[in-house]
Amino acid sequence: MVIINIRRYRFRTILLFFVLSTVLVSALVFFKEFKDYQAEKKVIEAEQRQIYLDRLSSTEISGDCAEVQEVEYYTYSGNDPLWNENNKFGIYIYAEVDEFFDRAEELVNSGKGDWGYVLIPYNVKDKSFEKWNNVFKKLNDKHLIPVFQLHDVDPDDYKDQTEEAAAFLNRFIWPIRYRYISAYNEPNDRKFWYGKIDPEEYAKILDYTIGVFKEENPDFFMMNGAFNVTAPSDYNHMDSLEYMRRMEVAEPGIFKKLDGWASHSYPQPNFSGDPYNEGRWSIKAYETELSYLKKVLKIGKDLPVFLTETGWAHAEGADYNSSYLPVDTVSEYFEKAYEDVWLKDKRIRAVMPFTIKYDPPFDHFSWLNADNVPYKHFDVIRDMKKETGKPPVLVVNKIKVGGCAQ
Numbered sequence: 010m011v012i013i014n015i016r017r018y019r020f021r022t023i024l025l026f027f028v029l030s031t032v033l034v035s036a037l038v039f040f041k042e043f044k045d046y047q048a049e050k051k052v053i054e055a056e057q058r059q060i061y062l063d064r065l066s067s068t069e070i071s072g073d074c075a076e077v078q079e080v081e082y083y084t085y086s087g088n089d090p091l092w093n094e095n096n097k098f099g100i101y102i103y104a105e106v107d108e109f110f111d112r113a114e115e116l117v118n119s120g121k122g123d124w125g126y127v128l129i130p131y132n133v134k135d136k137s138f139e140k141w142n143n144v145f146k147k148l149n150d151k152h153l154i155p156v157f158q159l160h161d162v163d164p165d166d167y168k169d170q171t172e173e174a175a176a177f178l179n180r181f182i183w184p185i186r187y188r189y190i191s192a193y194n195e196p197n198d199r200k201f202w203y204g205k206i207d208p209e210e211y212a213k214i215l216d217y218t219i220g221v222f223k224e225e226n227p228d229f230f231m232m233n234g235a236f237n238v239t240a241p242s243d244y245n246h247m248d249s250l251e252y253m254r255r256m257e258v259a260e261p262g263i264f265k266k267l268d269g270w271a272s273h274s275y276p277q278p279n280f281s282g283d284p285y286n287e288g289r290w291s292i293k294a295y296e297t298e299l300s301y302l303k304k305v306l307k308i309g310k311d312l313p314v315f316l317t318e319t320g321w322a323h324a325e326g327a328d329y330n331s332s333y334l335p336v337d338t339v340s341e342y343f344e345k346a347y348e349d350v351w352l353k354d355k356r357i358r359a360v361m362p363f364t365i366k367y368d369p370p371f372d373h374f375s376w377l378n379a380d381n382v383p384y385k386h387f388d389v390i391r392d393m394k395k396e397t398g399k400p401p402v403l404v405v406n407k408i409k410v411g412g413c414a415q
Contacts, residue, residue, distance in 0.1 A: 079409050085186035087401030090230060090268070091313060096398035097352060098390070099126030099156075099361035100376065101318065104144045109365050112377065114151040115391060122395025124152050124185070124402075126359040128317050131157040133174040145181040154400060156189040156315060156361065158234070158271075159218070164203065167214050175225040186228050186401040191271040191317055192218045193234035197252040199245045206247045212256035212263050219266045233264075235271040235317050238294045250301050257306050264302055269358065270312040272298060273319065276342070280322035280374075281334050284346040292319055292346055299356070313358045316351070320362035323384065326372040333373055340386040347393060 098117040102109040110127075117125025129144070148155050157178065162170050178188070196202040196211040215233065222229040236253070240246035256263055276282030277290035289297045295314045302308045321342055322333040334342070343362075351360045366377040376387045383391075 077409055079407055082406050082408065083182060084404045084406060085401045086404055088186065089401065090187050091358075092400050094396055094399040095358060096122045096125045096396040097357060097360050098122060098347075098393075098395055099128065099154075099359045101128040101361050101364040103365070104129050104131075104140065106366075107143075107147070108381065110147040110151055110153065112365060112381075112383075113153055116376070116387060117395070118152055119391045120393055120395045121397055124154055124398030124400050125395070126154045126156060126315075126361055128156045128158060128191075128361040130160055131174075131178070132161045133159055133170045134161060136173070136177055138180075141177075141181060145183065149182065149184045149403065152184070152398075154185055154189070154359075154398075155183075156191060156232075156317060156359065158191040158317060159193050162193065162214065164210055164214065168217060171214075171218050171221045175222045175229070179225050179229075182403065183228075184403055187230045188226065188228050189230045189232065189269070189315070190218075190222055191232045191234055191315070195237045195273065196234050197247045197249050198237045198240060206252075208247065208252045208255040209259040212260040215256075216260045216263055216266070230268045231266070232269045232271040232315060232317075233267060235273040236298070238273060238298060239275065239277050239290050249298070250305075253298075253301065253306065264306055264308045265310070267312060270295065270298065270302070270314050271317045272314055274316055275319055276321055279332060280320075281332075284342045284350060292350060295356075311356070314354075314356050315358055316360045316362075318363040319360060320374060322373040323386075324373070325378070325384065326375070327369045327379065330373055336385050340384075340389045343386045344389050344393065347390065 096117065100113050100116055102113050113125070113127050117127075127148075135141070144155075147153070159174065178190075192215050193211070194201050197206065197208070199206055202211065211234075219231045222231055236249035237246060238249045240249065242248040242251060253264070272295040274292050274294035276284065276286065276292050282291055284292060287293050287296070295316070299312065299314070302312065321339045322330075323336040323339045324330050324333045325336050347360070351357050362376070363374050364371070364376070366372075366375045366381070372379070375384070377383055
């Protein structure tokens with residue numbers, strides 16, 4: 010029995026010796042390879058430094074002097090996404106028409122105002138650099154803060170399209186630090202989401218969109234696609250609160266990832282409601298959405314509100330539609346809405362009514378007629394006193410490089 014125990018002990022000792030030897034050999038091999046890697050890395054870095062020095066020497070003018078060049082670089086004047094002096098006035102426009110930028114500037118930056126807002130639809134498949142570079146130049150020149158509303162993503166290819174869209178939009182020189190993105194439009198309406206109602210799919214795409222844009226640049230300010238908040242649950246729609254509930258079930262915490270809340274708060278019924286009404290069928294529908302986010306979905310934070318669509322339909326248009334209010338009443342309602350509701354509500358950051366101009370039958374929402382002449386409400390809102398906005402704006406810095414060695 011003693012002999013058997015001794016043999017077992019020897020066997021275990023020999024086995025332990027082989028295991029430790031194997032570990033030691035592996036460690037020695039690892040350290041040797043790591044040392045070789047570090048030596049190789051130093052060689053590569055030295056070669057890269059030499060290439061850089063060679064390039065500098067190739068620009069010499071004479072002796073040890075390199076050509077002096079003035080280089081521009083960009084920074085922003087602040088880092089507060091909720092800056093105090095904020096001009097809430099805005100309008101829904103389109104990138105394809107240059108005149109709309111002129112009209113937007115006239116409307117939102119008048120009355121001592123500066124840095125108003127514009128909502129601009131952006132097709133995630135549109136990679137026309139010249140077109141969008143022109144857009145950003147106008148935004149900078151005219152002091153307009155853009156909110157880009159994404160559209161036309163392919164649910165079967167949303168990852169690639171989202172990544173490409175984020176990288177593309179990040180190429181441009183934005184007029185202020187924060188880069189506002191609203192991820193699609195009224196997905197609880199079948200006609201705006203590929204003929205189906207699918208809160209689980211939209212939640213998945215929204216979650217991916219937030220992550221990709223934030224990774225591309227943390228200054229992207231991400232918002233939901235505004236819902237049709239007055240629609241009932243039927244074949245063509247889903248009640249927006251139920252839609253939100255199902256989104257949260259599919260992607261827990263999805264609403265906590267948002268930076269702001271996009272809302273389509275329209276004055277119903279028939280886009281003709283009183284500006285002092287309350288509830289889901291009013292211009293204060295965003296209050297119902299915020300309450301649901303906080304009390305039911307428990308998001309635990311206050312989201313600033315961007316009204317990416319709102320406003321009254323007017324009877325005037327290509328054909329007179331008597332079911333809508335006359336433009337005189339619409340003008341009065343808009344003025345009251347700004348003075349007594351939107352400007353007084355600190356939760357609201359921007360109000361961008363639909364729309365600067367559109368073809369029939371949506372011309373009844375237009376602020377310009379078929380000949381680009383402003384309707385009365387354009388003139389009334391243009392003449393209102395506005396805030397001189399002071400967002401964290403683009404700062405162009407210049408530095409000189411080169412010259413003679415000292």
